[in-house]
Amino acid sequence: MNAMKIGLYVLMAGCLLGLAGCGKKADSEQPIADVQAEANKMNVEQLKAKAIEYKDAIVAKKAELEKLAAKLQAIPITQQMGAEAKGLQTDIANLSKAMASLTERFQIYYSKLQEMGGDVSGLEI
Numbered sequence: 001m002n003a004m005k006i007g008l009y010v011l012m013a014g015c016l017l018g019l020a021g022c023g024k025k026a027d028s029e030q031p032i033a034d035v036q037a038e039a040n041k042m043n044v045e046q047l048k049a050k051a052i053e054y055k056d057a058i059v060a061k062k063a064e065l066e067k068l069a070a071k072l073q074a075i076p077i078t079q080q081m082g083a084e085a086k087g088l089q090t091d092i093a094n095l096s097k098a099m100a101s102l103t104e105r106f107q108i109y110y111s112k113l114q115e116m117g118g119d120v121s122g123l124e125i
Contacts, residue, residue, distance in 0.1 A: 026057035028101035044118040054106035061099045
């Protein structure tokens with residue numbers, strides 16, 4: 001029962017982080033200072049393109065998270081402490097961490113785009 005509660009809390013945290021909003025691919029490992037420096041050198045079009053990359057990555061992670069949460073909820077309470085449930089909980093925690101990292105980086109590009117007066121429509125997460 002406690003494992004199920006923990007899993008649900010992790011899921012909720014991941015979803016909230018996804019709603020709070022963050023090369024050619026969104027990189028959750030890129031240092032924040034590098035992201036900030038890169039954003040400061042970009043024009044409005046580049047910032048929007050980068051924000052879209054991160055938004056798409058966050059949306060994809062959120063979909064994965066929802067699938068894993070559904071699998072975890074489908075496991076009977078009597079098996080919530082088993083290996084399968086624990087594996088799902090670990091996967092959920094890892095996805096939540098990745099989403100938080102992506103969201104933080106997305107927010108840098110998004111904020112800089114707003115600061116420069118760019119169009120942020122369609123960038124809602």
